Amino acid sequence: MPSSLEALIYTLVPTSQTQETLRRELVSRCQGILSSYGPSNLERDLSQPVESIERRLLSKDPGGVDTLKFTNLVSRLSKQSVISKQTEIVSFLSAMSRTSSSSRPPTSLSRPTTSQSKSRQPSIRTPTLPVPPPLPSAAGKSKAELLKEWRRSKGQTPISEVQLLRDAIYLLQGISGTYIKFSQEENDDRIVFLDDPDHTVSASTKVLIHRLAELGYLYRRVDSFVREREAVNTVGMIEQSLCHYLQSQLNDYYRLIAVLETQLNAATTEDSNESGLSLKRLDVWVNEWRLRMRMMSVCVEGAKEAHGGALVNLIHSYTENGDPFVRTFTHQLLEGVSRPFFTTLHKWLFSGELYDPFSEFFVSVDSSIGPSHHSHPSSLPGGIGDHSDVGFGSGVLGDADDFGSKDAGIKLWESKYQFKETMLPLFVGGASGKKIFSTGRSLNFIRYSCHDSEWVSTREKMNEFHGSLQYSDISGLERSIDSAYRLASDRLFEVFIAKFKLLDHLSALRNYLLLGYGDFADQLMETLGPSLSKSANTLYRHNLTATLESAIRSSNAQRDSPDVLRRLDARMLEYSHGEIGWDVFTLEYKVDAPIDTVLDNLALEGYLKLFRHLWQMKRIEKTLDRGWMRVTSGAKTFIRAPDLEPEWHKIRIQMAEMVHFIRQLEAYCRLEVIECSWAVLIDFLNKREGDLDSIIEAHRTYMERLLKKIFLWNPRTGKEELVLNMVKDAFATILMYREATDNFYNFTLSEAARHDQLADIERGVYTGKVPESTQNASDLTARLHEYGTLFKDKIQMMVQHLQVHPDLDCRFLAIRLSFSDYYKKPDRR
Amino acid sequence: MSSKVSEKNASAQQTLDILYEMSQLLGTQLNKETLATCVGLIESGVNPDALAAVIQELRLEGAAQANTHAMGQPH
Numbered sequence: 001m002p003s004s005l006e007a008l009i010y011t012l013v014p015t016s017q018t019q020e021t022l023r024r025e026l027v028s029r030c031q032g033i034l035s036s037y038g039p040s041n042l043e044r045d046l047s048q049p050v051e052s053i054e055r056r057l058l059s060k061d062p063g064g065v066d067t068l069k070f071t072n073l074v075s076r077l078s079k080q081s082v083i084s085k086q087t088e089i090v091s092f093l094s095a096m097s098r099t100s101s102s103s104r105p106p107t108s109l110s111r112p113t114t115s116q117s118k119s120r121q122p123s124i125r126t127p128t129l130p131v132p133p134p135l136p137s138a139a140g141k142s143k144a145e146l147l148k149e150w151r152r153s154k155g156q157t158p159i160s161e162v163q164l165l166r167d168a169i170y171l172l173q174g175i176s177g178t179y180i181k182f183s184q185e186e187n188d189d190r191i192v193f194l195d196d197p198d199h200t201v202s203a204s205t206k207v208l209i210h211r212l213a214e215l216g217y218l219y220r221r222v223d224s225f226v227r228e229r230e231a232v233n234t235v236g237m238i239e240q241s242l243c244h245y246l247q248s249q250l251n252d253y254y255r256l257i258a259v260l261e262t263q264l265n266a267a268t269t270e271d272s273n274e275s276g277l278s279l280k281r282l283d284v285w286v287n288e289w290r291l292r293m294r295m296m297s298v299c300v301e302g303a304k305e306a307h308g309g310a311l312v313n314l315i316h317s318y319t320e321n322g323d324p325f326v327r328t329f330t331h332q333l334l335e336g337v338s339r340p341f342f343t344t345l346h347k348w349l350f351s352g353e354l355y356d357p358f359s360e361f362f363v364s365v366d367s368s369i370g371p372s373h374h375s376h377p378s379s380l381p382g383g384i385g386d387h388s389d390v391g392f393g394s395g396v397l398g399d400a401d402d403f404g405s406k407d408a409g410i411k412l413w414e415s416k417y418q419f420k421e422t423m424l425p426l427f428v429g430g431a432s433g434k435k436i437f438s439t440g441r442s443l444n445f446i447r448y449s450c451h452d453s454e455w456v457s458t459r460e461k462m463n464e465f466h467g468s469l470q471y472s473d474i475s476g477l478e479r480s481i482d483s484a485y486r487l488a489s490d491r492l493f494e495v496f497i498a499k500f501k502l503l504d505h506l507s508a509l510r511n512y513l514l515l516g517y518g519d520f521a522d523q524l525m526e527t528l529g530p531s532l533s534k535s536a537n538t539l540y541r542h543n544l545t546a547t548l549e550s551a552i553r554s555s556n557a558q559r560d561s562p563d564v565l566r567r568l569d570a571r572m573l574e575y576s577h578g579e580i581g582w583d584v585f586t587l588e589y590k591v592d593a594p595i596d597t598v599l600d601n602l603a604l605e606g607y608l609k610l611f612r613h614l615w616q617m618k619r620i621e622k623t624l625d626r627g628w629m630r631v632t633s634g635a636k637t638f639i640r641a642p643d644l645e646p647e648w649h650k651i652r653i654q655m656a657e658m659v660h661f662i663r664q665l666e667a668y669c670r671l672e673v674i675e676c677s678w679a680v681l682i683d684f685l686n687k688r689e690g691d692l693d694s695i696i697e698a699h700r701t702y703m704e705r706l707l708k709k710i711f712l713w714n715p716r717t718g719k720e721e722l723v724l725n726m727v728k729d730a731f732a733t734i735l736m737y738r739e740a741t742d743n744f745y746n747f748t749l750s751e752a753a754r755h756d757q758l759a760d761i762e763r764g765v766y767t768g769k770v771p772e773s774t775q776n777a778s779d780l781t782a783r784l785h786e787y788g789t790l791f792k793d794k795i796q797m798m799v800q801h802l803q804v805h806p807d808l809d810c811r812f813l814a815i816r817l818s819f820s821d822y823y824k825k826p827d828r829r
Numbered sequence: 830m831s832s833k834v835s836e837k838n839a840s841a842q843q844t845l846d847i848l849y850e851m852s853q854l855l856g857t858q859l860n861k862e863t864l865a866t867c868v869g870l871i872e873s874g875v876n877p878d879a880l881a882a883v884i885q886e887l888r889l890e891g892a893a894q895a896n897t898h899a900m901g902q903p904h
Contacts, residue, residue, distance in 0.1 A: 004866050004869050004870055004873075005870070005883075007866050008863065008866050008867070008870075008883075008884070008887065009887060011860075011862060011863050011866075012863070012884065012887040012888055012890075012891045013887055013890050013891040013894055014891070014894075014895075015891075015894040015895075016894075022894070026887065026890060029886065030883045030886065030887065033879055033882050033883050033886060034875060034876065034879045034880070034883060036879070037876040037878055037879030037882070053855065057854075057855075066854060069854060070851065070854055070855075073847055073850055073851050073854070074851075076847050077844070077847050077848070077851070080840065080843065080844040080847065081840070082837070082840050082841045082844045083844060083868065083872060084872065085871055085872055088871050088877045089848065089868055089871050089877065090851075091877045091878070092867065092871055092877030092878075092880055092881055093848070093851055093852055093855055093857060094855070095877060095878050095881035095882075096852065096855065096857035096859065096881050096884065097852075097855035097856055097857050098881075
């Protein structure tokens, strides 16, 4: 190495060949320099020095010929394998070129600065290129130069670009600079130039500064928004995350400004052209940030009005933008902003807990319904503190016997949680939103009303492994929603059917209240019948319950589970004066939470109504049965009253008609209404699809169908209960007819006795005084005849009405009743 | 063996040509021999910036020497 250094010294300083002292001195000096720099330990990339050279070449020669040549050479060099330190060599050349160029006259390489415009010549020139011909303007001066000269003659000196740059960087941060200031007034964001003759700014520069200042203005808005929200405690989580995102963006922005500032410092210390910072470049560099700032300020504006999910929606609406930049920016923003939303969603979807201290979620809770629950701290990630989650409440079970809160179950289910359409983020979609709502509600219900929290928490833990929900993974989100929905509704069905035996209760209602157990109904009717005919105020509840129990014991109903029988109760409705037992007696079935969510008050009322109607029907049937027995057996066998025989025949015909009517009506109610509707309901329950809402809905439809068809309800207004009233009238007529038959029976009995005594007298046997016939037979037969015609008219009218009934099943009832066209219209007869 | 050496020489020559062209382009005012020396130095691990400073120093020295020489010559 020393020898090559010496060789270098010999070539560069030829005199040292002869002068030994000089040579020695130079060698030591060179070695000093070398050692002061230290070894080249920089692991540099070849592209770095190459780039800096290319930049320099380009500034010297805009045509790019040299640059092209250089690039070509570099690529050739990089193929050579002889030298190992290409990077060092190139950077050496670069350093050489810098040192040798600085020693040259300044005109050839550096552009003259505007302030010290010594040379008026067009400055772009390279040593390799020939001098271009002077510009054809007068005296070889450009217009800009002329303007500058004119300004100087006026005494106006422009502010140097470096100073302007410093101010511009201040402006970017929303701070007033030395020469350019933000307006001091409130609500006025204009910038003011310090315009005095000493510091002028040209119009074009002003425009440039204005463009830059926009960024400062936007920055001020975003920054003030973030600061404002930081100071307030009651800011929603979504807004908090928006602020967080904005803050991180602003941090990036600060970084950019820091870089710009170092560039500026470099510019002031070195030659400004070398460092490459000018107002125009600044403008280009911050261009992307301008867009970003605009987006941010739009979001800030929106955040002032929107809240929670609506805010997410607002941001989401920008994802449809055609500009890819805006789109990606919004995506990133949403990713950040939607995070708390997804945390809440996760809690809601997988554990049925609503953690929403700022009511930003699209599910709102009415905490006045049901007692509040403190959720397990362990189930909240990070232990968010004691924000309470309000469940469906467990206190309802205890209130089951209290009639005041009988409706609590359904009310709790229906109004505890509300779906808020406006807060639902658009990217979730309406259908999914409904599913989410229902899933969370079901889980919450399972957890707090059905006390099945163990299952929910295990499931939640399982789900935590499946990763979190994210904005960027919408399809995954939908999948998780679907699976969660399916699982939750499945579980809900399971809980309701297996744990709470919904099916048992439903069939119990059908068997007891809708008289599905014939033997039970008969038994009850038989034992209760006599006491029900008495006045209502002679009935006592304990008697009724005792009768009910004996009816259960003596029928097949005793094989039902005790839990079901426990709920069955007999009681009397409110009665007024003059009512008899038949009017007020009713069976009752009690349900408690959570079954009362499905079997709510309304449904139970419907059951009661149906029971009373069917019970009435049963009563008529029984009455007719007994009457028929008398008519056929008694009157035929042992009553000998030949002159009344034709009347009895008429009665038998009339009664057969009535029996036919009641049998058809009962068969219709039983087979075509109750059993068909029941089959539909069971089909649905076996499918196990949907949530609690759909169970309730299915049961309501079932109920509605029963009520509508059994009561032969006509949808036309004003005529709803027309047919029903006819049926009731027919019932009343039958009862009256039955009474008249009884009277006639008694009369026949006494007539028969008289006949017997008369016959005895004829035979010469005295068996007592012959009683006079107390009643006139024609009176009784007239009444029988009257009721008979009344009944026939009623049925005829009923059939007519049923034939045009909008419900198909009801029309079939008309056909059943008048199968042989017995009840034809009178005019056709 | 000899062919390998000659090949290596040729490629070295080529590299030097490229480097010389580059240095011409950059206006370093180095002749081929000096450049070869410098490349040798750098290959042996000398800091390129230091070497540039050294050359600069020597140039100035050389110019000063030439001046004094030129001045001293008439005497």
